Amino acid sequence: MISEANGNSAIPAAIGIGLRAPHLAEIIATRPALGWLEVHAENYMGGGPALTQLEVVRRDYRLSLHGVGLSLGSAEGIDAAHLGRLKLLVDRLEPFLVSEHLSWSVSGGAYLNDLLPLPYTEEALDIVAANLAQAQDALGRPLLLENPSGYLRFRHSTIAEPDFLAELVRRSGCRLLCDVNNIVVSASNLGFDAKAYLDALPAAAVAEIHLAGHAATERGGRTLLIDDHGSRVAAPVWALYRRALAHFGLVPSLVEWDRNLPALPVLIEEARRAEGMAQDVGGGDAGTA
Amino acid sequence: MPALRELQEDFRRALLEGAADAVAALIETGDLSAEERLDVHRNNLFASLTAALRDTFPAVCRLVDERFFAYAAHEFIRLRPPARAVLADYGADFPAFLADFPPCRELAWLADVARLEWLMAHAARAAEAEPLGAAALAGVAPEDTPRLGLWLHPALGYLASPFPVDRIWRANRPEGDAAAVDLDAGGVRLELGRRGGEVVMRPLGQASFAFRQALAQGAALEAAAARALIVEPAFDLARALGDLFRDGAVVAAEVLFPAMEAMP
Known part of the structure; x- marks a missing residue:
């Protein structure tokens, strides 16, 4: 089934998995039935044999490029060299989706390798919108912007995160990658209602959904959820995914796993579970490509 | 209320140098302190970059043991954070850092083992x-x-x-x-x-x-x-x-x- 609500008619909904280097050879050898694959763009920016192997995979699967290093929230602007590397990769791999994060990771030229939080202010909105416009102009296509997992909130924020995202969609024409695990993590850590957050997102702009596992840690007797992509998708995340499907339609959905990477069949099992849920909600074929 | 650029500079210092006062004052606390919240990001930064260095320099890590490696990596990350968002490129300066790192002074050969591993990593992924x-x-x-x-x-x-x-x-x-x-x-x-x-x-x-x-x-x-x-x-x-x-x-x-x- 193709969702009419979000205008995704060119992209049949299907379930994919995050492709990590240790699974690359097995994917090439066994070609499991998966709708699509997503890789972190930065892992292939050096070129070399890894990129050559990815091009082999690309012949059999639709590919999504997920960037983690563009730092769209940096007040000092985005690194033109990094944007150039991303463009080279986009031109070479022709992905059906290209996504990045609502966060920052570069300050004073140092890359801090984490998706750091922004204050949601008019100033930040202007900065992210300008950086987004620059990136989308260079790439010649809209980016999908992912909602971050949150651990802190700035006192001077004046805009709610879903409204901030909606305004970026309005200003830049970007679309959204709704990470339902991040919503569950942030809602717990920052004390807001996950369902209300989801409902406040501009549904028509959501073009991809992420699912992943998180960890729970204790700090001073208080539970803090960490978005570590290190386990199976948790029950509250599946529940929110069901709601997201009802809300956004059958948009391409991805199961991510990074830490404690399991054997490939475990990841595929999680994807099948998402597929079953998508079929329940959509009543149509959200299955394999 | 600081401009975003200033906030990001303060945040960077809070993560790398531990000087968190300026940023902590801007963070809502609730039942977790600002420091506990910042710690999540600090851990993400140091743990992920240490893991990246361990991937590139596995023999160095075995030679000095995991704990000492983490200590040396922490100092290196603090002083020389990555200049670009491609982690495979991070660590070119790590051999020279080890050569000058006082706790390693007895291990004269360690920096050359690191140089060897850097060249091996380069060979593996070069164009x-x-x-x-x-x-x-x-x-x-x-x-x-x-x-x-x-x-x-x-x-x-x-x-x-x-x-x-x-x-x-x-x-x-x-x-x-x-x-x-x-x-x-x-x-x-x-x-x-x-x-x-x-x-x-x-x-x-x-x-x-x-x-x-x-x-x-x-x-x-x-x-x-x-x-x-x-x-x-x-x-x-x-x-x-x-x-x-x-x-x-x-x-x-x-x-x-x-x-x-x-x-x-």
């Missing part, structure tokens, strides 16, 4: 390039030969060390031979490259190491040959060139400074 056949030199005029520049395959790297770093490295692989290495066994001159997708390491003689390393550094043929002749007066240039092409080491050739037109 692909088609080797050139020796026939490509057929059109070069004899008078231009001394000024010929040969571009070597991007995966190739050269390391000379006064220590047997190849043996130290072999003894510290996960599947290691774990044999004791005699540190006084003498130095090595190594060439790192890639064959069939696998990184290969091999020792070179003094003259061919000098010749190939000079070419890799951009020297023209005559200058590279001169360096080899200094260490070995019997150095055979024609043979060395033949070996170089046979190894598939050359990917481009160009006369660097063509002979000037005769002045009128």
